[in-house]
Amino acid sequence: MKIKIFFITFLLISNLCFAMNDVVDQNQIHKNLRCLVCQGQSISDSNSDFAQTIKLVVKDLIAQGKSEDEIYSFMAEKYGEWIVYKPQLNSQNLILWIFPYITLIVGGYVIFYLVRKKTKKV
Amino acid sequence: MLSNLGNIILFSSVFLSLTLIFFSFKEINSTGEIISKKIYKISLIQSTLILFCFFTLISAFIISDFSLIAVYQNSHSAKPLFYKISGTWGNHEGSLMLWVIILTVFSFLFLIINKSHPKNYRLYTLIFQNILILGFLFFILFNSNPFSAVKPLPAEGLGLNPILQDPALAIHPPLLYLGFVGSSIYFSAAMASLITNYSNKFFALSIKNWVLISWSFQTFGILVGSIWAYYELGWGGFWFWDPVENASLLPWFAMTALFHSLLVLEKRNLLYFWVIILCLITFILSVMGTFLVRSGILNSVHTFASDPSRGLYILFFLSILIFSSIFLIFKKYKKNDYSINSNSKETFVLINNWFMMFYLLTVLIGTLYPIFTDALSNNKISVGPPFYNAVIFPIVILFLFFMAIGPKTKWIKNNFNNLKSFIVILFFSIVINLLITFFFKSYTILSNLIIISSLFLIISSLLDLKQILIRGKFDLARVISHLSFGFLIFFIGLNHNFSIEKDFNIKVGETKSFEDYQIELKNLEIKDHQNYKAIIGNLSINDLVNGEIKTLKPEIRIYDKPKTLTYEAAIKTNFLKDIYITMSNIDRSEFYNIKFQKKPLMIWIWISVICLAFGGFLRTFQNAKNS
Numbered sequence: 001m002k003i004k005i006f007f008i009t010f011l012l013i014s015n016l017c018f019a020m021n022d023v024v025d026q027n028q029i030h031k032n033l034r035c036l037v038c039q040g041q042s043i044s045d046s047n048s049d050f051a052q053t054i055k056l057v058v059k060d061l062i063a064q065g066k067s068e069d070e071i072y073s074f075m076a077e078k079y080g081e082w083i084v085y086k087p088q089l090n091s092q093n094l095i096l097w098i099f100p101y102i103t104l105i106v107g108g109y110v111i112f113y114l115v116r117k118k119t120k121k122v
Numbered sequence: 123m124l125s126n127l128g129n130i131i132l133f134s135s136v137f138l139s140l141t142l143i144f145f146s147f148k149e150i151n152s153t154g155e156i157i158s159k160k161i162y163k164i165s166l167i168q169s170t171l172i173l174f175c176f177f178t179l180i181s182a183f184i185i186s187d188f189s190l191i192a193v194y195q196n197s198h199s200a201k202p203l204f205y206k207i208s209g210t211w212g213n214h215e216g217s218l219m220l221w222v223i224i225l226t227v228f229s230f231l232f233l234i235i236n237k238s239h240p241k242n243y244r245l246y247t248l249i250f251q252n253i254l255i256l257g258f259l260f261f262i263l264f265n266s267n268p269f270s271a272v273k274p275l276p277a278e279g280l281g282l283n284p285i286l287q288d289p290a291l292a293i294h295p296p297l298l299y300l301g302f303v304g305s306s307i308y309f310s311a312a313m314a315s316l317i318t319n320y321s322n323k324f325f326a327l328s329i330k331n332w333v334l335i336s337w338s339f340q341t342f343g344i345l346v347g348s349i350w351a352y353y354e355l356g357w358g359g360f361w362f363w364d365p366v367e368n369a370s371l372l373p374w375f376a377m378t379a380l381f382h383s384l385l386v387l388e389k390r391n392l393l394y395f396w397v398i399i400l401c402l403i404t405f406i407l408s409v410m411g412t413f414l415v416r417s418g419i420l421n422s423v424h425t426f427a428s429d430p431s432r433g434l435y436i437l438f439f440l441s442i443l444i445f446s447s448i449f450l451i452f453k454k455y456k457k458n459d460y461s462i463n464s465n466s467k468e469t470f471v472l473i474n475n476w477f478m479m480f481y482l483l484t485v486l487i488g489t490l491y492p493i494f495t496d497a498l499s500n501n502k503i504s505v506g507p508p509f510y511n512a513v514i515f516p517i518v519i520l521f522l523f524f525m526a527i528g529p530k531t532k533w534i535k536n537n538f539n540n541l542k543s544f545i546v547i548l549f550f551s552i553v554i555n556l557l558i559t560f561f562f563k564s565y566t567i568l569s570n571l572i573i574i575s576s577l578f579l580i581i582s583s584l585l586d587l588k589q590i591l592i593r594g595k596f597d598l599a600r601v602i603s604h605l606s607f608g609f610l611i612f613f614i615g616l617n618h619n620f621s622i623e624k625d626f627n628i629k630v631g632e633t634k635s636f637e638d639y640q641i642e643l644k645n646l647e648i649k650d651h652q653n654y655k656a657i658i659g660n661l662s663i664n665d666l667v668n669g670e671i672k673t674l675k676p677e678i679r680i681y682d683k684p685k686t687l688t689y690e691a692a693i694k695t696n697f698l699k700d701i702y703i704t705m706s707n708i709d710r711s712e713f714y715n716i717k718f719q720k721k722p723l724m725i726w727i728w729i730s731v732i733c734l735a736f737g738g739f740l741r742t743f744q745n746a747k748n749s
Binding site: 004005007008011012014015016027031032034040041042044045047049080081082083084085086087092093095096097099100103104107108110111114115116 | 355356357362364462463464469472473476479480483484487488491495499501502503504505506507508509512513517545548549552553555556559567570574623625706708709715
């Protein structure tokens with residue numbers, strides 16, 4: 001049994017070692033930026049002049065060696081937070097990012113509490 | 123003429139609803155255990171009338187009677203007949219008619235099907251359902267009446283938004299409405315159950331099939347919407363975590379949690395109040411979704427249906443629903459004695475609910491948060507796919523493991539004597555994943571874990587399927603749905619990791635090469651259609667790996683009424699991959715922008731969802747047969 005578990009862990013780790021690291025992907029960045037002059041479209045989907053310009057800017061920034069997150073911050077600073085589909089982690093958005101995990105922990109606790117009561121009685 | 127007829131029927135429906143409520147109250151106080159024929163008859167007449175009213179509206183669309191506001195605003199005499207008919211519910215006013223139809227027909231069916239349940243419970247359900255019906259009838263009559271007369275009579279209609287002139291969108295609203303308007307019936311039933319203290323497993327039995335049916339239709343409705351978004355909106359994706367998509371997903375999470383919990387209520391007589399809360403929030407979330415879509419408070423692809431005054435009415439209606447549900451729950455709440463063993467099926471159902479609530483609340487806060495920041499600090503933010511993917515997907519991994527293990531546990535008290543088999547399954551999942559990354563392409567750690575966990579669910583469900591074939595035990599419906607869900611996540615994972623996307627500008631006669639493909643824009647054709655003009659690009663795609671040459675013809679369509687430009691994707695589907703191409707013009711140049719995408723295993727994503735929903739229908743069918 002122990003050997004099996006050890007073997008599986010080994011396999012899993014070797015599997016994950018092969019995992020690719022995220023490279024800066026231009027298409028991915030285009031998808032995560034909102035086209036400000038369109039209705040609910042990303043830069044990637046739009047052919048507007050605005051989208052064309054942003055695509056060039058992104059290309060430039062990647063050439064400068066900026067990381068994905070740096071590019072998002074740059075865009076948010078220049079055009080406002082509305083442009084990035086990934087809300088930045090700042091004081092205003094803190095609740096948004098933390099709330100899901102709080103519900104997860106609270107939910108887990110409630111189940112634990114309900115189940116434990118019984119185990120004690122027995 | 124049709125305008126008058128419609129209005130008369132709407133007013134008579136209001137009258138019938140009031141009569142039903144009146145007689146139901148009278149019967150509640152009377153002795154005797156059977157509901158009188160009178161009530162059945164009125165309910166039947168009510169459903170028939172509403173259906174008739176809807177047919178009146180459809181005929182107005184068919185004969186293009188522009189004296190009706192809904193027809194004038196959303197139709198045009200040159201539109202193909204099929205879209206004249208589907209245009210009936212492809213707009214705000216008409217879709218509300220669909221709401222009322224489902225509310226009334228479900229109320230009638232619930233009345234005649236559940237004859238074995240107590241009289242008062244059924245009557246109160248009927249009363250609550252008719253209050254909902256009244257709410258929507260008033261909304262139609264005073265705010266969004268499709269039969270309102272337009273004076274003077276216009277010569278021509280304004281036409282239907284071209285992106286809605288589509289077969290998938292013709293069936294998308296009815297399917298989705300059967301789902302989330304269908305949830306109204308267990309909202310009413312839950313309220314009735316609270317009032318009449320009908321809280322045992324028979325309550326669970328009375329709503330079980332309704333939950334399953336609405337869930338299955340909701341699943342189908344979401345699927346059809348995604349397929350439409352995939353080929354019509356031209357971005358090559360099928361889910362964008364758009365507020366309106368989220369609005370359809372929220373009730374879906376609640377329904378999923380609900381029918382799992384109902385199992386516990388039915389088998390062990392536990393979790394009654396939790397089931398009630400889920401019944402109530404499913405419908406409340408449905409109405410909230412309608413509010414978000416129709417009020418135009420959120421920026422989304424659906425904003426064609428928005429108008430603030432509608433929002434205000436729905437918001438008012440929504441608040442009444444929420445306050446009355448909270449009030450009733452607090453008034454009737456009794457502390458239950460929960461006796462749940464930590465290792466039992468009950469616990470695993472609770473774990474399902476735990477995850478569902480996590481997904482639900484994450485999507486809910488993601489959808490609503492921009493409204494709050496905008497209102498509080500005037501700062502507009504966007505919460506899009508990167509947020510949901512980052513928060514939800516890591517948790518999906520755990521969820522899939524529980525989903526595989528849970529169904530194998532026993533009620534009341536379980537012991538894991540099959541631990542060994544789980545380890546073997548895990549072993550094979552990792553090996554298969556290793557082979558995929560070895561032979562094709564490596565991907566991120568998160569993707570690795572998601573694919574391993576989905577394989578774990580797939581393999582363990584397949585083993586269950588084998589058990590069924592050999593011994594005929596386990597329930598087929600559950601295995602099909604769990605298996606399809608595993609496949610769904612598996613295919614989404616592969617699709618995400620193996621997609622290729624290329625964006626370039628090209629002019630007629632030019633050829634572009636990249637990776638394993640060579641693409642040539644041969645020529646352009648211009649075609650005149652009944653309601654639009656099309657510029658068709660003739661592209662030949664040369665797959666250098668297997669030497670296949672395919673021709674794809676994406677279009678740019680110029681619609682006249684109303685004046686719009688749409689881009690039609692050209693898609694070649696087979697069992698291995700979709701080739702997806704869109705073409706658009708670039709202003710002031712002879713170049714065209716081409717977006718080429720290779721989307722592997724696309725069709726399997728759709729098939730998985732179809733099977734997922736099929737599991738729901740199968741279970742309903744089995745339940746009906748057994749009872």
